[in-house]
Amino acid sequence: MIKVEDVVKEYRTRSGPVRVLDRVNLTVRPGQQLGILGRNGAGKSTIVRLISGTELPTSGTVRRTMSVSWPLAFGGAFQGTLTGYDNLRFICRVYGVDPADRIAFVEDFSELGIYLREPVKTYSSGMRARLAFAISMTVDFDCYLIDEVIAVGDARFHEKCMIELFEKRADRAKVIVSHDPHYIRAHCHSAAVLAGGRLTSFDDVDQAFEFYG
Amino acid sequence: MADIAEPTWRESLAIQRRVILALLMREVLTRFGRHNIGFMWLFVEPMLFTLGVTALWTATKSVHGSDLPIVAFAITGYSSVLLWRNMPGRCIDAIEPNRSLLFHRNVRVIDLYWARLLLEGAGATISLIALSLLFIATGQMRPPEDVLQVIGGWFMLAWFGVGLAMFLGAASERWETVHKLWHPLSYLLFPLSGAAFLLSVMPPEAQAVLTWLPMIHGVEYLREGFFGSQITAIHDLGYMAVCNAVLTLLGLALIRIVSESVIPE
Numbered sequence: 001m002i003k004v005e006d007v008v009k010e011y012r013t014r015s016g017p018v019r020v021l022d023r024v025n026l027t028v029r030p031g032q033q034l035g036i037l038g039r040n041g042a043g044k045s046t047i048v049r050l051i052s053g054t055e056l057p058t059s060g061t062v063r064r065t066m067s068v069s070w071p072l073a074f075g076g077a078f079q080g081t082l083t084g085y086d087n088l089r090f091i092c093r094v095y096g097v098d099p100a101d102r103i104a105f106v107e108d109f110s111e112l113g114i115y116l117r118e119p120v121k122t123y124s125s126g127m128r129a130r131l132a133f134a135i136s137m138t139v140d141f142d143c144y145l146i147d148e149v150i151a152v153g154d155a156r157f158h159e160k161c162m163i164e165l166f167e168k169r170a171d172r173a174k175v176i177v178s179h180d181p182h183y184i185r186a187h188c189h190s191a192a193v194l195a196g197g198r199l200t201s202f203d204d205v206d207q208a209f210e211f212y213g
Numbered sequence: 214m215a216d217i218a219e220p221t222w223r224e225s226l227a228i229q230r231r232v233i234l235a236l237l238m239r240e241v242l243t244r245f246g247r248h249n250i251g252f253m254w255l256f257v258e259p260m261l262f263t264l265g266v267t268a269l270w271t272a273t274k275s276v277h278g279s280d281l282p283i284v285a286f287a288i289t290g291y292s293s294v295l296l297w298r299n300m301p302g303r304c305i306d307a308i309e310p311n312r313s314l315l316f317h318r319n320v321r322v323i324d325l326y327w328a329r330l331l332l333e334g335a336g337a338t339i340s341l342i343a344l345s346l347l348f349i350a351t352g353q354m355r356p357p358e359d360v361l362q363v364i365g366g367w368f369m370l371a372w373f374g375v376g377l378a379m380f381l382g383a384a385s386e387r388w389e390t391v392h393k394l395w396h397p398l399s400y401l402l403f404p405l406s407g408a409a410f411l412l413s414v415m416p417p418e419a420q421a422v423l424t425w426l427p428m429i430h431g432v433e434y435l436r437e438g439f440f441g442s443q444i445t446a447i448h449d450l451g452y453m454a455v456c457n458a459v460l461t462l463l464g465l466a467l468i469r470i471v472s473e474s475v476i477p478e
Binding site: 011012049052053054055056068070071073077078079080081082086089090091093094095096 | 228231232234235238239242243310311313314315316317318319320472473474475476477
């Protein structure tokens with residue numbers, strides 16, 4: 001279970017504090033597939049970062065009683081000057097997983113071959129996404145936070161990610177953030193809409209779409 | 214595994230140890246790489262520094278106001294400078310290159326500092342031990358009279374370095390000027406830090422001013438451990454401990470403030 005209670009997040013800007021999230025409440029149950037819809041800049045990534053614990057709320061609490069992944073996003077989570085292999089080892093060390101068991105999976109899944117020995121900063125964005133996704137599948141989480149990461153890569157890679165995430169890990173909770181209603185509809189049972197700093201939850205995806213407009 | 218809510222104190226400690234170790238390995242790889250002597254640069258670099266300074270002081274027959282051999286004097290003095298100067302140097306602006314790693318919940322700002330501090334401390338310590346052994350073996354230096362006191366002095370200097378580094382590191386996130394001021398300040402503090410002279414040979418007026426500098430007490434104490442009866446050391450470890458504690462406390466408080474607002478890449 002993840003419980004987000006009365007969370008406020010403000011950022012300091014040159015024009016004073018900006019409230020991105022305003023008393024947001026959210027519950028994620030084990031196995032739930034929850035979509036969060038929102039326009040660009042609505043605070044989708046912010047809420048995912050708060051759920052993961054990457055950032056701390058200005059006020060309010062986030063409680064987790066299941067293991068939660070880091071935000072599987074386009075950028076972030078990796079060190080550009082390290083090689084693909086070294087990033088894998090780093091993440092295994094941080095999460096207490098033996099890298100020896102995971103190397104074969106990452107090699108196979110990312111299809112990066114010799115490039116795993118090169119610094120990540122030399123990768124193309126597609127290669128980075130492949131590495132990011134492969135590494136994030138090496139740690140077993142109860143809940144995966146997905147911030148647009150699957151939107152990149154070609155159709156075949158996309159397909160592989162879908163199988164890995166939604167078939168092999170169908171029983172795991174997922175929080176998927178997107179501005180694309182089709183994507184949310186295809187993968188989520190319930191949805192919430194983020195607008196004007198407020199989050200409105202719906203048990204039914206269609207209601208969420210109606211609200212989202 | 215990723216953490217489950219409310220881990221016990223022991224579990225938290227295990228997580229933090231794991232994270233610091235991971236960061237330490239990452240630091241070693243990005244700083245020293247896998248080329249030529251690799252991680253050995255950790256202590257070879259400070260050793261080269263110390264050797265260079267020792268050679269310079271020997272060549273110019275630096276006046277330090279005692280009968281001590283210049284080699285022994287330079288090694289004890291310059292090694293301690295490495296501690297309090299390099300630790301802050303590595304912690305200032307340390308968040309930026311690690312920002313993307315903060316994506317992982319258990320990687321916190323303080324862990325970034327600990328990893329760098331441990332590495333810097335280890336480098337300086339190995340360098341001191343290796344050089345001392347080298348010069349003791351070749352007869353240029355006598356073994357320390359009181360090894361425990363040397364360890365005590367070294368510990369106090371390392372603590373001073375850690376406190377100063379945490380304070381300046383976190384402060385540099387809030388105020389960019391810290392970065393710019395530390396360079397001239399550390400440069401100016403070096404000749405005043407006691408690395409290049411014994412406090413007892415200074416005129417009383419100078420002593421009164423110099424004893425305000427916390428690191429001078431550590432260096433004097435360390436040298437007393439090394440040379441014992443050969444020198445007159447002046448130190449007040451109580452004063453140094455208070456300075457260290459205040460710096461550490463301020464540093465921890467600032468780190469806490471900074472980590473609440475840090476935004477991962």
